[in-house]
Amino acid sequence: MSTSMSTVARGLDDLQALADRVIELVREHPGPSADGSPGTPAEVEANVRVSRTRHGLTRFANSVIHQHVGEDTVTVALTVAVGGRTASASTTRIAATELAELVDTTITSAALQPIDPHWPGATPAAEPAFASNHDDATAAATADQRAGGVEAFVAADPQLRAAGYLDTETSWVAMASTAGQRVAGSTTRATVDGIHQTDTSAGSGHQTSVRLADLDAAAAGAVAADRARRSARFRDIAPGAYPVVLGPEAVATILTFLTIYGFNAKSYLEGGSFAELGAQQFDPAISVWQDPTDPRAIGLPFDGEGTPRTRFPLIEDGVTRTLAHDRRTATRAGVTSNGSAVPGAEAFGAVPTNVVMSAGDTPAEELVAGIERGLMITQFNYVRVLEPKTVTATGLTRNGTFLIEDGEVTGAVGNLRFTQGFVAALAAGQVRGVGADQRYADAEFGAGMVIAPSLALASWNFTGGAKG
Amino acid sequence: MPEPGRPAATRQAGDEMFDHARAAVEGALDAGATYADARVVIRRHEALHAHNGELEAVRNDVDAGVGVRALVGSSWGFAASSELTGVAATRAGAEATATAKASARVPGSGLHLADVPAVEDTYTTPFREDPFTVSLEDKVEVVVSASRTMHEVEGVMVATAQLMFWDTDKWFVSSQGHRIHQRILETGCGMDATAVGEQETQRRSYPQSFGHVETGGYEVVRRFDLPGHAQETAEEAVQLLTAADCPSGELDVILESSQLALQIHESVGHAIELDRILGWEAAFAGTSFLELAQLGRLRYGSELMNITADATIPGALATFGYDDEGTPAQRVDIVREGTWVGVLSGRDSAHLAGLAPGGMVRADGFNRMPMVRMTNVGLTPGDSSMEEIVAETKHGVVMATNRSWSIDDKRLNFQFGCEIGWEVKDGKRVRMVKNPTYTGITPRFWGSMDMLAGGEEWFPWGVPNCGKGQPMQVGHTGHPAAPARFSSVRVGVKA
Numbered sequence: 001m002s003t004s005m006s007t008v009a010r011g012l013d014d015l016q017a018l019a020d021r022v023i024e025l026v027r028e029h030p031g032p033s034a035d036g037s038p039g040t041p042a043e044v045e046a047n048v049r050v051s052r053t054r055h056g057l058t059r060f061a062n063s064v065i066h067q068h069v070g071e072d073t074v075t076v077a078l079t080v081a082v083g084g085r086t087a088s089a090s091t092t093r094i095a096a097t098e099l100a101e102l103v104d105t106t107i108t109s110a111a112l113q114p115i116d117p118h119w120p121g122a123t124p125a126a127e128p129a130f131a132s133n134h135d136d137a138t139a140a141a142t143a144d145q146r147a148g149g150v151e152a153f154v155a156a157d158p159q160l161r162a163a164g165y166l167d168t169e170t171s172w173v174a175m176a177s178t179a180g181q182r183v184a185g186s187t188t189r190a191t192v193d194g195i196h197q198t199d200t201s202a203g204s205g206h207q208t209s210v211r212l213a214d215l216d217a218a219a220a221g222a223v224a225a226d227r228a229r230r231s232a233r234f235r236d237i238a239p240g241a242y243p244v245v246l247g248p249e250a251v252a253t254i255l256t257f258l259t260i261y262g263f264n265a266k267s268y269l270e271g272g273s274f275a276e277l278g279a280q281q282f283d284p285a286i287s288v289w290q291d292p293t294d295p296r297a298i299g300l301p302f303d304g305e306g307t308p309r310t311r312f313p314l315i316e317d318g319v320t321r322t323l324a325h326d327r328r329t330a331t332r333a334g335v336t337s338n339g340s341a342v343p344g345a346e347a348f349g350a351v352p353t354n355v356v357m358s359a360g361d362t363p364a365e366e367l368v369a370g371i372e373r374g375l376m377i378t379q380f381n382y383v384r385v386l387e388p389k390t391v392t393a394t395g396l397t398r399n400g401t402f403l404i405e406d407g408e409v410t411g412a413v414g415n416l417r418f419t420q421g422f423v424a425a426l427a428a429g430q431v432r433g434v435g436a437d438q439r440y441a442d443a444e445f446g447a448g449m450v451i452a453p454s455l456a457l458a459s460w461n462f463t464g465g466a467k468g
Numbered sequence: 469m470p471e472p473g474r475p476a477a478t479r480q481a482g483d484e485m486f487d488h489a490r491a492a493v494e495g496a497l498d499a500g501a502t503y504a505d506a507r508v509v510i511r512r513h514e515a516l517h518a519h520n521g522e523l524e525a526v527r528n529d530v531d532a533g534v535g536v537r538a539l540v541g542s543s544w545g546f547a548a549s550s551e552l553t554g555v556a557a558t559r560a561g562a563e564a565t566a567t568a569k570a571s572a573r574v575p576g577s578g579l580h581l582a583d584v585p586a587v588e589d590t591y592t593t594p595f596r597e598d599p600f601t602v603s604l605e606d607k608v609e610v611v612v613s614a615s616r617t618m619h620e621v622e623g624v625m626v627a628t629a630q631l632m633f634w635d636t637d638k639w640f641v642s643s644q645g646h647r648i649h650q651r652i653l654e655t656g657c658g659m660d661a662t663a664v665g666e667q668e669t670q671r672r673s674y675p676q677s678f679g680h681v682e683t684g685g686y687e688v689v690r691r692f693d694l695p696g697h698a699q700e701t702a703e704e705a706v707q708l709l710t711a712a713d714c715p716s717g718e719l720d721v722i723l724e725s726s727q728l729a730l731q732i733h734e735s736v737g738h739a740i741e742l743d744r745i746l747g748w749e750a751a752f753a754g755t756s757f758l759e760l761a762q763l764g765r766l767r768y769g770s771e772l773m774n775i776t777a778d779a780t781i782p783g784a785l786a787t788f789g790y791d792d793e794g795t796p797a798q799r800v801d802i803v804r805e806g807t808w809v810g811v812l813s814g815r816d817s818a819h820l821a822g823l824a825p826g827g828m829v830r831a832d833g834f835n836r837m838p839m840v841r842m843t844n845v846g847l848t849p850g851d852s853s854m855e856e857i858v859a860e861t862k863h864g865v866v867m868a869t870n871r872s873w874s875i876d877d878k879r880l881n882f883q884f885g886c887e888i889g890w891e892v893k894d895g896k897r898v899r900m901v902k903n904p905t906y907t908g909i910t911p912r913f914w915g916s917m918d919m920l921a922g923g924e925e926w927f928p929w930g931v932p933n934c935g936k937g938q939p940m941q942v943g944h945t946g947h948p949a950a951p952a953r954f955s956s957v958r959v960g961v962k963a
Binding site: 195382 | 519526527528531533542546548550564568570574605608626662746748749754837876938963
């Protein structure tokens, strides 16, 4: 449950007024000269982003709700350039005196900096081409509604121990710039994510949607319980290379790392990306898009700099197509930003969001067909990159790892550690099937970021069992 | 009196902040909570980031608000608001209780709190030089010159340097009578150089990956002298491109202290968190291979292994006066001569386990619920040295500076990668090696520790990026460590 907002900033109109007021304060500021000394004011440019996040999360463990949390936070984030010298600041204090202090300290700070050679200017005016998905009922969800969902997840198998969360989140954002940009939008998300546990195993279930009403927590709980029960008796198998069927959660992990390390234009410009634009780097069965226009999309119609977001291909039929740009990298590369700036992440670079891998036409349960001896992986855990340029990573399996023999799932196996190059795993000839079961999947870095199907791959390199 | 360098929000009278916290607690109690506590937090963060000799970002962020926790039956309710008024605080308190009551749909046994004395006190991090009063030009010069020096080394593609400062005021009030104000000042710095080859990148960081942070002032930045170490850091990154690959097989592994600090963090620190042991974090962070019934008996490592959780070490990152439940900072034995003897706990988990509360519950800002967090969890010093360890090693690999880390949800099976290694043969470092990795199982690995350094090589490293909880919280933890040797470890794991 969240606290009520101050009367200063409740809805989008209030946030937009706040953003406009900050831009006014920037324009009214007497401004230091470009070299920091008193004198003729230098040109001051600014982007301001005002956001309100209302988040309610109900956690459960040992089949009991043990934590129920809520927050309601308004944040004003300001970037200014004084004669090309930049600084950024943010605050959750939104009274008039504190906003004036924010503007003054940020302008003063900027004037003391060296020239920022990659400052692309304040964001110009441009209308988003689509509206974001927002559900009023989800925005108004109560603690009791969330608890009801948890009750259903737990009740899916009262004999097992359940743990996880059900949350609802609403983001309202308004932006303005001295170059005339003025946009606002809001989005909602609801997620149920949890496990059921036996004494020897665990299985997971996950659902995410723009609408709380779309979630079927009982069904998610039933999936988790089924995986846990089927994993309760397992055997350990020898490490080695196996064909695999990866569930949507595992595929989402691969996509998250590929996008962060490979499709980040800053990483590309600095030689750290595997991406070769126009090259067939992946199997023709693989197509991946940034698609904020998807009817299921959770997110805003503009990015962290206020640039309208667009739909574009990252990988099309296996060919590497497009990098994610913010205004800084776009200026360096001589292209136009495609609306991929992440708020506050100037130093890291742009990252694709609303990542969608195209579905295939094979029912997920049929992906095991033709695999003589392989593994079905529900989820990866604690994946970390060893070599960014090839996106070679290590991690473990979790919450349901099963043996495939002669085209059928024949039992559970203990969790395994892998060390695998993700680009190589999806290379031409490596993809044996793409499932039709495309849905939101959690890649262990947060819900509502990736929509992915199951995949059958020719080989995955397991380098150890959970016992060493 | 206002303090120079602190924002207006922080300069507001402490009494007013205590009043807001008190209003939140009373709001929760009036709505039916059996216990409530509240924190008003004003946190200022400044960060400077230079890239290839140019200043890339200067940030100044302030987050402020009230967070209130209410206990009803078997569940906590928590509500937070960035609106700092008495009315908003009272409302937050009432809503924290309402959320806790909603949990009755899926109830458990009543949750109780271990006793701690109700304290009225203040605590301030000792420091010599407030980083927020150091001129911006001086700070910019440090990161720009360090990254420029590294970038000028032929072969270096990316060179970054960072400074980071946090200045946090917390006013804590509980329904049991706590009234505590703390000011925690944290200062950190770091830099890295990346050289890019045909199908690889090689990176060297200083003083460790992700930067190193301490409680203290700008004296930390001056002590680590980034510009003075830039040349060597960059040259090593370039040298790694042509170095031999780390050998594969079972060899002795010698870890320098910052890598051992992360090894402690992942394979000891998280495993001994009582909330994990009790299953409260099972779905996301995971559980632990440790079971309470084994406390006092389980063999965690060799007799050289003595681990403490000590929130009183001067300058260490997780040093404070009181945790976010008002429990005093303390030193607790965790592993004594290889035997597991202690846990990290809060008041609720300690009561459930029948243990004394350890004062190890902290939150990431005003809008996150306090949870069990590592304090300064680390090794007590041994009596050897890196030089002696290398001299007494027949065949092994010295590994330094973390590059990657992964461990399973029970904190048993781990694999780490380091930035740089040196193969050791017959007591001498014979060559630099790249891509060093090692993997193991926690108690087996710690059981193989047969040499441990101490003296001036023991250092309390600060880790500023520990993720845990839902919603995610980033914690600041400390890990004293010294170089150590582990025998017969699997190294050189390949894709």
